[in-house]
Amino acid sequence: MRKFLATAFCITLAYILFFSYVHSKMEEERNVLLHNENRILETSYKAVTQMFSISIENYFRYAIMQPSVLKILHEVNDTNNSQEQAILRGSLYRLLYPFYNDELKKLGIRQFHFHTPKGDSFLRFHSPTENGDNLMDIRPSIQKANIEKKFVTGFEGGRVYPGFRYVFPIVNEGEHLGSVEVSLAYENIEFELAKLLSWSDHVLLLKKSITTDLVFSAHKHHFMPSILSDAFVIENQKISNVTAHSIESELTKKINTILKERYDIETKLLEGKNFSIPLVENDEGYIANFHAIYDLSNTLAAYAVTYSRLNDLVAIQHKYITSLLFGFITFVLIGIVLYLLVEQSRKTLREKIQFETIVEKTINGVILLNTKGEITFINASATTILGYKLEDVLGKDAHTLIHVHPHNTTKEDCPILNSMRYQRTYIGEEIFRKKDGEHFIVHLNATPFVQDHHNIGSVVIFRDITQDKEAQKMIEHLAYYDSLTELPNRKLLLDRLTYTLANTKRTQEFCGILFIDLDNFKILNDTKGHEYGDILLKQVAKRLTRTLRLCDTVSRFGGDEFVVLVTKLGEEEKEAKERMAQIGYKLLLSIAEPFRLINFDYACTASIGGTVFKDDDKTINDILRDADMAMYEVKKERKNEIKIV
Amino acid sequence: MRRFLCFFFTSFLCLSLEARPIVFAPLPFFNTNKVLEDFFPMVNYLEEGMDENIAFHYEKKYDDLIAAFKANKVDIAYFGPLPFLALQKSFPSALPIITFHESDGAKGYRCALVKFAGDTLSDIPTKKLKVALTQPLSTCGYTKTKVLINTYLHSNLDTMLYRYVGTHDEVGLSIVRGDFHIGGMKESIAKEYTSLGLEIIDTTPLIPGFSLVVNTQTLSTEQIAKIKAILLSTPKEVYEKWGKDISYGMSETDLKMFENLKSDMESFTIPHSGSF
Numbered sequence: 001m002r003k004f005l006a007t008a009f010c011i012t013l014a015y016i017l018f019f020s021y022v023h024s025k026m027e028e029e030r031n032v033l034l035h036n037e038n039r040i041l042e043t044s045y046k047a048v049t050q051m052f053s054i055s056i057e058n059y060f061r062y063a064i065m066q067p068s069v070l071k072i073l074h075e076v077n078d079t080n081n082s083q084e085q086a087i088l089r090g091s092l093y094r095l096l097y098p099f100y101n102d103e104l105k106k107l108g109i110r111q112f113h114f115h116t117p118k119g120d121s122f123l124r125f126h127s128p129t130e131n132g133d134n135l136m137d138i139r140p141s142i143q144k145a146n147i148e149k150k151f152v153t154g155f156e157g158g159r160v161y162p163g164f165r166y167v168f169p170i171v172n173e174g175e176h177l178g179s180v181e182v183s184l185a186y187e188n189i190e191f192e193l194a195k196l197l198s199w200s201d202h203v204l205l206l207k208k209s210i211t212t213d214l215v216f217s218a219h220k221h222h223f224m225p226s227i228l229s230d231a232f233v234i235e236n237q238k239i240s241n242v243t244a245h246s247i248e249s250e251l252t253k254k255i256n257t258i259l260k261e262r263y264d265i266e267t268k269l270l271e272g273k274n275f276s277i278p279l280v281e282n283d284e285g286y287i288a289n290f291h292a293i294y295d296l297s298n299t300l301a302a303y304a305v306t307y308s309r310l311n312d313l314v315a316i317q318h319k320y321i322t323s324l325l326f327g328f329i330t331f332v333l334i335g336i337v338l339y340l341l342v343e344q345s346r347k348t349l350r351e352k353i354q355f356e357t358i359v360e361k362t363i364n365g366v367i368l369l370n371t372k373g374e375i376t377f378i379n380a381s382a383t384t385i386l387g388y389k390l391e392d393v394l395g396k397d398a399h400t401l402i403h404v405h406p407h408n409t410t411k412e413d414c415p416i417l418n419s420m421r422y423q424r425t426y427i428g429e430e431i432f433r434k435k436d437g438e439h440f441i442v443h444l445n446a447t448p449f450v451q452d453h454h455n456i457g458s459v460v461i462f463r464d465i466t467q468d469k470e471a472q473k474m475i476e477h478l479a480y481y482d483s484l485t486e487l488p489n490r491k492l493l494l495d496r497l498t499y500t501l502a503n504t505k506r507t508q509e510f511c512g513i514l515f516i517d518l519d520n521f522k523i524l525n526d527t528k529g530h531e532y533g534d535i536l537l538k539q540v541a542k543r544l545t546r547t548l549r550l551c552d553t554v555s556r557f558g559g560d561e562f563v564v565l566v567t568k569l570g571e572e573e574k575e576a577k578e579r580m581a582q583i584g585y586k587l588l589l590s591i592a593e594p595f596r597l598i599n600f601d602y603a604c605t606a607s608i609g610g611t612v613f614k615d616d617d618k619t620i621n622d623i624l625r626d627a628d629m630a631m632y633e634v635k636k637e638r639k640n641e642i643k644i645v
Numbered sequence: 646m647r648r649f650l651c652f653f654f655t656s657f658l659c660l661s662l663e664a665r666p667i668v669f670a671p672l673p674f675f676n677t678n679k680v681l682e683d684f685f686p687m688v689n690y691l692e693e694g695m696d697e698n699i700a701f702h703y704e705k706k707y708d709d710l711i712a713a714f715k716a717n718k719v720d721i722a723y724f725g726p727l728p729f730l731a732l733q734k735s736f737p738s739a740l741p742i743i744t745f746h747e748s749d750g751a752k753g754y755r756c757a758l759v760k761f762a763g764d765t766l767s768d769i770p771t772k773k774l775k776v777a778l779t780q781p782l783s784t785c786g787y788t789k790t791k792v793l794i795n796t797y798l799h800s801n802l803d804t805m806l807y808r809y810v811g812t813h814d815e816v817g818l819s820i821v822r823g824d825f826h827i828g829g830m831k832e833s834i835a836k837e838y839t840s841l842g843l844e845i846i847d848t849t850p851l852i853p854g855f856s857l858v859v860n861t862q863t864l865s866t867e868q869i870a871k872i873k874a875i876l877l878s879t880p881k882e883v884y885e886k887w888g889k890d891i892s893y894g895m896s897e898t899d900l901k902m903f904e905n906l907k908s909d910m911e912s913f914t915i916p917h918s919g920s921f
Contacts, residue, residue: 091842128818
């Protein structure tokens with residue numbers, strides 16, 4: 001569980017990093033898009049205002065700076081009589097009204113305004129009855145134009161309308177005659193912007209400080225509250241046809257609602273920077289671009305705002321959501337694989353530890369060979385058994401170092417190397433050589449390592465079986481020999497009898513059996529004890545063995561009974577029986593010699609019954625029975641005699 | 646009891662369906678928004694005082710407003726004296742009850758004959774003088790301008806070149822621009838244009854001011870009395886925030902003031918279009 005949790009934590013952490021990266025990339029791409037959109041607005045805005053600037057400068061040169069106008073302005077400058085000024089004002093209005101009405105109004109210019117050198121309003125063509133008010137303090141453009149006598153252009157508030165001011169100082173024949181101002185309503189800018197940015201709705205957000213806080217009270221109705229911020233107003237849609245179109249458009253309403261609900265747009269607006277807000281709603285992308293407009297006193301005055309659809313936002317969002325989704329799936333898969341790898345590695349490590357423990361702790365020797373038969377690994381048991389140190393054997397050829405080949409076996413015939421060569425397990429007994437040269441028998445299992453049908457080595461597990469072999473010999477000896485007399489026992493006798501009987505079918509020579517029973521053996525045992533009896537039996541066994549040929553078998557058949565198997569008695573029965581009798585007598589004579597039993601000499605006799613046999617109908621039991629019966633007959637009649645049947 | 650409730654409910658339902666709010670019609674004008682803004686505070690004040698809803702009815706021409714009044718679609722209207730007389734001539738149930746004061750506090754106003762101070766009229770033959778008029782049914786339009794021209798220039802307007810230009814402001818501006826030589830307009834408005842060199846060359850005697858005219862066919866005597874009482878008792882700090890033309894106070898209409906105007910109307914027929 002802890003492994004799982006750790007893996008899950010790591011993957012979650014990695015995914016968080018991936019998510020952050022993808023998200024930052026998405027933001028980056030989206031910001032590039034937004035930046036471009038905002039640049040388009042900014043560039044369009046500059047292009048439009050520049051275009052108007054060029055037109056208006058031409059108007060100033062060719063329509064305003066004409067002698068008849070300058071004459072009136074000179075006269076205005078020369079009089080303080082209000083009645084005369086009124087007539088001159090009217091005359092100026094009369095003179096330039098056709099220009100105002102036919103040229104400027106058609107260009108969309110809303111305000112055409114003459115000022116005195118002191119900054120008093122002299123004539124507003126757009127509001128002729130309103131004049132005489134001083135504008136120096138509230139209109140930096142007029143102040144600058146009349147004091148510095150420089151052309152001033154920029155956005156500015158006003159007593160009637162805020163707008164884009166183009167204020168020209170009027171200087172003629174060295175005399176400062178005041179200034180004239182041509183102002184564009186944003187409506188005009190918007191109209192031209194709409195041509196360039198036909199896919200957008202346009203709104204001008206005006207700061208209250210340059211509109212409702214500044215205009216004559218009679219003109220406050222030119223503005224209406226903005227839904228986005230209390231600090232801003234918009235042009236009254238009942239007055240501005242272009243604004244009305246944008247304000248009434250479903251797109252603008254929708255974006256405004258989203259901006260108001262989801263964003264702290266009021267705070268953002270007060271920052272006074274260009275910005276764009278991407279919006280995605282119901283799988284539709286929108287963008288709201290805000291271009292900050294600063295007035296001539298370098299104070300934030302307004303925002304040119306465009307609203308448009310921008311489905312690239314949805315495309316970007318979809319792209320990154322897909323990336324995140326694929327990333328998520330990938331990370332989950334990686335997590336699973338990682339978890340499995342960790343688990344596998346843990347399992348492998350556990351198995352390695354188990355393997356190493358088994359290999360190190362086992363009493364069996366374990367040797368790993370490479371394909372060349374060189375030792376690449378050897379465990380402690382193996383080094384102990386072989387008497388080598390680890391460094392003595394690593395990299396050495398096992399075939400020549402430790403494998404003994406009694407028949408000068410070559411590498412090609414070596415069963416261990418062949419097991420690797422033929423990719424088969426070899427199990428068998430081989431002789432290994434210790435460091436001190438001692439040979440010993442091992443039981444080994446050589447199993448090849450096979451990978452993709454290729455040998456990559458072999459593992460040889462061996463065990464020193466020298467002691468096993470000796471034990472086996474002992475067991476076999478105990479099974480076939482009498483422990484007291486060291487003579488073959490009944491089982492071995494029967495084996496040899498069976499073999500001999502079978503052999504007589506081929507050789508056609510007679511063989512024979514002698515049953516020897518010691519006379520009065522029971523009395524000796526009863527009177528002197530078994531110890532004396534056992535010594536007697538041992539000495540009898542030695543005399544019988546000494547007396548007979550090596551090819552004959554003397555066995556202890558049980559108690560004081562001995563059975564002798566005699567072979568090669570010739571092909572004639574009679575002769576065979578005679579020879580059997582001779583052998584019997586020789587045996588009686590050897591037994592007749594006194595036996596030294598610990599502390600006294602003991603004279604012993606025996607009764608012997610025998611029979612001969614060849615390839616006839618006699619079975620082993622028949623043979624033994626005949627010899628036994630012959631022996632009993634002797635025993636019953638007179639003892640210390642022989643009878644061959 | 647059940648029958649009584651049923652009867653009461655049915656009667657209430659019928660009365661509810663019959664009832665409509667009092668309808669107020671402001672001065673016909675082209676700038677709807679401005680007119681509504683000017684009259685809204687007064688109407689709102691009346692609504693609160695009467696505890697009744699008052700709806701706006703707006704017409705662009707006096708003729709249409711008079712027609713609506715006569716069709717009982719309008720209960721209260723803001724009329725100049727001449728349109729009122731035109732209405733009363735064919736609809737005696739129209740009754741002026743409140744007259745709004747001028748900016749100087751006068752109960753009536755004067756019409757002025759104006760010219761641009763820079764122009765010299767003596768060089769131009771009278772018959773070639775171009776005269777700017779407001780509207781046919783405007784008091785300061787044909788009716789009083791004819792009288793003023795007759796007095797000042799000793800000439801007959803009908804023999805001169807005249808044209809209706811729509812509003813008092815346009816009369817003033819068109820003269821300053823030189824489109825017309827003289828014109829007739831409300832004196833108070835003409836004064837606003839003196840800074841442009843507009844010169845008032847003659848004025849009429851006091852003419853009854855703009856009035857609230859009620860429809861006695863649709864409003865009860867109690868309702869009329871209530872309207873009158875509410876408006877006459879309106880504090881200054883309230884009415885001075887109303888629209889410019891109705892912010893200088895008000896008094897009960899003196900019907901005698903209409904007599905002079907009435908005789909002018911009866912002495913000639915107002916042409917509905919200009920002479921050139």
